[in-house]
Amino acid sequence: MRILSVELKTERLSLRPLAESDAKDLAAINADPEVMRYIGSGAPRTPEQTEALCAKAAAHWDEHGWGAFAVSERATGDLVGLGILATPSFLPEILPATEVGWRIARGRWGRGYAPEAARAVVGFAFGDLGLDRVVSCVHAENAASVRVAEKLGMALERETVVPGLDVPCRVYELRA
Numbered sequence: 001m002r003i004l005s006v007e008l009k010t011e012r013l014s015l016r017p018l019a020e021s022d023a024k025d026l027a028a029i030n031a032d033p034e035v036m037r038y039i040g041s042g043a044p045r046t047p048e049q050t051e052a053l054c055a056k057a058a059a060h061w062d063e064h065g066w067g068a069f070a071v072s073e074r075a076t077g078d079l080v081g082l083g084i085l086a087t088p089s090f091l092p093e094i095l096p097a098t099e100v101g102w103r104i105a106r107g108r109w110g111r112g113y114a115p116e117a118a119r120a121v122v123g124f125a126f127g128d129l130g131l132d133r134v135v136s137c138v139h140a141e142n143a144a145s146v147r148v149a150e151k152l153g154m155a156l157e158r159e160t161v162v163p164g165l166d167v168p169c170r171v172y173e174l175r176a
Contacts, residue, residue, distance in 0.1 A: 038139035
């Protein structure tokens with residue numbers, strides 16, 4: 001069911017389905033300890049882990065017609081991060097749910113790319129997929145991502161802890 005024609009454009013960014021061919025560019029972002037600090041266990045990812053992530057994302061697009069987006073600058077074509085649409089299976093207490101997430105290269109922080117990309121992903125979720133609700137699971141200490149969730153108009157739904165990781169998490173919610 002892969003929807004190869006999916007391309008979301010914002011003023012400065014272009015988003016398209018994440019592909020296996022993105023692994024090399026994404027590996028540099030995923031290897032940065034500061035980028036990964038509040039994601040999952042907080043550990044940087046190896047190139048092999050990033051290759052596996054890209055393969056899994058491509059397979060998800062094939063099967064479901066939605067998933068993680070590669071985020072590129074329109075002006076340069078450079079891959080600058082991810083716009084994520086996923087099932088937050090790591091947090092069973094909020095299921096069923098669809099999570100919107102973001103990951104931006106440290107060299108591009110402070111430019112407003114995260115909310116810009118996330119708005120495009122939310123538009124796809126509500127418009128193209130017809131979802132009526134999305135969530136974002138944000139590490140409680142990640143002030144920048146808390147601000148992104150708030151800029152999107154999301155409301156704090158609950159505070160919890162991610163099972164198995166003991167990571168404090170704030171769950172934000174947005175309804176269509």
